[in-house]
Amino acid sequence: MDSQAVIDFVRDCYRTTEFVPLHAPSFEGNERAYVLETLDSTFVSSVGAFVDRFEESVARHTGSAHAVATVNGTAALHAALHVAGVTYGDLVITQPLTFVATCNALLQLGAAPVFVDIERVSLGLDPDAVEAWLVDNAVRDGAGCRHRDTGRPIRAVVPMHTYGHPVRLTELMAVCERWGLCLVEDAAESLGSLYRGRHTGTLGRFGALSFNGNKILTTGGGGMVLCREEADGRRLKHVTTTAKVAHAYEFVHDEPGFNYRMPNLNAALGCAQMETLEARLSAKRRLAGRYRELFADSAYEFVVEPDYARSNYWLNAVLCADRAQRDELLETTNANGVMTRPAWQLMHRLPMLSAALRGDLPVAEGVADRLVNLPSSPPSEESPA
Template sequence: MSAALVGFIRELYQSNEFIPLHAPTFAGNELKYVSETIESTFVSSVGKFVDEFERKMEGFTGTSKAVATVNGTAALHAALYMAGVKQGDYVITQALTFVATCNALYHMGAEPIFVDVAKVSLSLCPVALDNYLTENAFCNETGCFHKANKRRISAVVPMHTFGHPAELDELVAICQKWNIILVEDAAESLGSYYKGKHTGTIGELGALSFNGNKIITTGGGGMVLCRDAALGARTKHITTTAKVPHPYEFFHDEPGFNYRLPNLNAALGCAQMEVLPSFLQQKRKIAEQYQQYFANSEFNFVTEPEYAQSNYWLNALICPDLASRDQLLKVTNDSGVMTRPIWKLMHRLPMFQHALRDSLVVSEWLEGHLINLPSSPVAQHG
């Protein structure tokens, strides 16, 4: 299987060179818009492309307000801050995630509680969440609290793993039942939809990432999606140093963040938004070809949940066992085709090893079975 897979991927991408996991694709007006920004000299926090990028994202996702930030971690940090997460709070999330999810919590002085994921979505499991809260929490008119130490559980943060949407209706219902706010880590899921609604717009707030390995990139960059327009306006204020508009005076009415996305990066983002629909089409075609390739094998290609439309940001394959996973990783990477195991689970990292958690049975099983396959739009190599 391993050598044959290398041949299949090389044929898919029409390349005998190194094939990355997910490379940026520049197929439109990127150079034109970035050059325009440089020529204007407005390369930093002031310029037309920041506003335009936010408007494009509002139109694409259907959110009330989109707020551009310097990276995805900053977007998640700002979203959690606006959700009211405080120092000393618990925030429930998944151990199967990229470390940025937990880094945002750490720098707020909050602590994660790790709850298992569901096999259908690879994202936070509603059954596991409800079971954990039933066993370990109590709720009153002021919020949700942990039984053991009475610390507040202020938020639940599902991460839409590899672009596959979590079971959001169920998660929303549980959060309402337990008086907890839902914040979506949608860093990987631009272009993914849950029952026709874009990810990141169903919780109170959501966070996107435009890192170089995402479906579109601004080099670095992120976006806070705000369901409520007034909350969005305040998020914009907070992330731009809380400066009160004035022709020349500098007055800041509360502590804020300097999380503004530079105009230079936003120019790149505006161009990428113009070709995003074609990227999504190409990535679905790639996913379909992977699915067909593995259809009659002992390997299980991860497909979108039946309730969702995924962007297939990173294609994922479930191997029969750890030995076959490790062999596939070695042969492909030795052959210049980049594949990767899933992230080291968060509770295995030294800074989060003492965090509260449930059994994480599914997460730990996936850790030993799942790899990611090259997922760049074909245009990158065509």
């Protein structure tokens, strides 16, 4: 199979000879009606019925005890880590193969990432590698978990469910329990993904979702914190609404807070998108199945969901034989109007993170050299298989 066969396949899936984006939003339900309703009500900012409705809908769909809407996914992760106790000088274990927002949330808190390798199956944080790094580099005593050489507190573990594929959460939770660490899931890409029947973002203390324009569900911009405990949900809601204490007329704020509220206008869009989420998930899984068939007897290795999970297949991906084949596929598809993308630049290769602590990263570095993301919008009308 050559790159032209991939181009032909994609164009057949989307029934077009025009430019094919990587992941485009779709508005096929009540989006227009609900947004116009917010305009008619004049409640377009952070006060309005759609915000509560959207939070309740996502909480119900995911099985979360509480869900708190935010202005974007980075804000959701930042607020979750703040309430989890991550603060200036802390270390947080995460993966090098992730979008930069994962690390930006840490840097905004004055914390620093520790990069530990990923697994090939999930493309997410490897629990065994986390355990090994802690054994070699950490101690746990009466003061908590600390980095052996510097004494800096190690506060949390943040796995990211890469392209919607869940990591091994049971094993990560066990590592966190042994070492006294808080598990916060970066579930930005995994709305609709299940780990052993449970929705991602609900097994850790917190999970952070993103509703950016390129996600499976979009509010234009937006995010949400999933909380395992009701008390955490109430605290998150308070902190993300500038920590304002209810009063008839006075402005009282009882702790540092953030203006991270999702506008009602965005929440209206989200409510409509939730109504068609299941259909979109089904269409994306059918598309992934067709990609899997296409690459079955080729030099490309299609990335499939782990056997313990049900993935939303947010972005479909293939692993090429080597970097040269990866580059050829990227260059040819993009030159012919089919958008493909490599993996993100690994975080430890970015200038502001090059000095971060890290373990050996052979899997992440090998994947980054070979991975290509393919067009993954759910086709509105699928062509015959």
